[in-house]
Amino acid sequence: MPKILIVTTSHDQLGGTGRQTGLWLEELATPYYALLDSGADIIVASIKGGEVPFDARSIKADGNNPPPVQRFLSDDHAMACVRSTPSIDKVRASDYDAIFLPGGHAAMWDLPGNAALANALGQAFDEGRVVAAVCHGAAGLISAKRADGSPIVRDRRVSGFTDAEEEAEGLTEIVPFLLETRLRELGARFEKTSNFRPFAVQDGNLITGQNPMSSAKVAELVLQAVTSASDRPPAFATPTDARPMFITMRLSAKDADAFKRHLLSVIPVTRLAPGCRYSHSYQGTSTANALLLVQGWDSIEQQHAYVAWRTRRGDFVRFRALLDKDPEVESFTLFDA
Template sequence: MTPALKILVILTSHATAGTQPTGVWLEEFTTPYYAFADAGAQVEVASIAGGAVPIDPHSIEAAGKNPASVERYLKDEALRARLASSKQLDGLHAADYDAVFMPGGHGTMWDLPDSAALARLLSEAWGEGKVVAAVCHGPAGLVNVKDEKGQPLVAGRRVAAFTNTEEVAAGMDKTVPFALETRIRSLGARYESGPDFQPFALRDGRLVTGQNPASSARVAELVLQALREGK
């Protein structure tokens, strides 16, 4: 029997953006999570600090008004319990997983770039041939990651992430600590994007990235594709 794929999902622990509550954008977690789990993968849920993961309140509506994966999550006591008691990132090892995935939400803009443990784990994952993926603001976790040559992981690679114009439209451009698109470009990435708030995702070998919440399903598909191909 072929052993199940193991995917590590790393979430933000940062709960405020200026004076506003923030955290993970729930659909960016739930849509890929269920895509991975339904494909037979073992999915582990971790966060920068461990424990309860903050959820952006704007990403949850009343029952019946959410995306399908969020509705499923609201009825899934086991997954809600896992999000309330996530593993702490520090101490986890890339060798134990086939892929690492980072959902977005504005909280990621504060704690993912500042986490030395995250940068180290992702650099190890890349060097060990694992799939590395992120969506929306999740690519903030890539900005301090090095490839096997010691260069920025994103340099010379096709990358999608939340656009500067989407940030302005969201009213957060004056709140976030940096403009994600601008930072990704400054690291030498071949940054690409589609229309604002429309699905857009890229796969460059083992690196998979998506532009915004609408891109989460496509990112999950590309991660599973990369894992099946063993690239």
């Protein structure tokens, strides 16, 4: 299971204008769910720690937001994460497979000058771990250097919020610097498309996107980069005489919400397993800690191979801890297709 560290801005003022700014929520919410739903383990940190300020312009009336933003605002766990983040200097960034920087104009003020972030990004880059940013999040790359002292963006294909987009926003005289111009000055090979169109580029372990509309493309590239062959279930051929099988497990968890979040990270990985037709979980309405896990497989042998793989990885240790007992199988049925 890949581990992703997301680092956001803690800034909330648009220069000396007196106007509020902060994180552009789409740039967090879209990658957050794309990665979470694909099995990643995610922590959200910020520059100063504490509550992450949202740019009010990135949140519309209820029901009018992009689906990931609406989902995030309605997700108690996600909202709790951004209300109480650890500061970047309290996080051991070396524990993560990727560091991702969402933007918002506020990122232009506090990401570039943060030494802990710069050190974490430089070390991750040199070690071949993924470094990613979208829109103004690329401002966090400005101060990041390799061990030899060279900028991590030098001679690399990168993107970010363009000078033309900044002009279209009317903020060229407000932001502390123009992101595209600064990245070019550092030796980056800056690439872009037309204003406010999705665009992302990958150069080795460096992944960047141009604007908020590029968030999904960046998340897709990050996921591909951190998901190695060892993170995927092993291939297992369907026996010639196999019959499809159906399994349900009725589970009682000591912490149903934590277990539900665990299943949401496990299920996308399960669906990658050869022979898995579907895998779903359902949480009871009358009994909050009752859950039902339903799976369909091409053969019992494939399901057993998958369970053995997860056991070797140690995944069931956490599974049992959340349940406070071993899982109980309710039905285990072979059936003809």
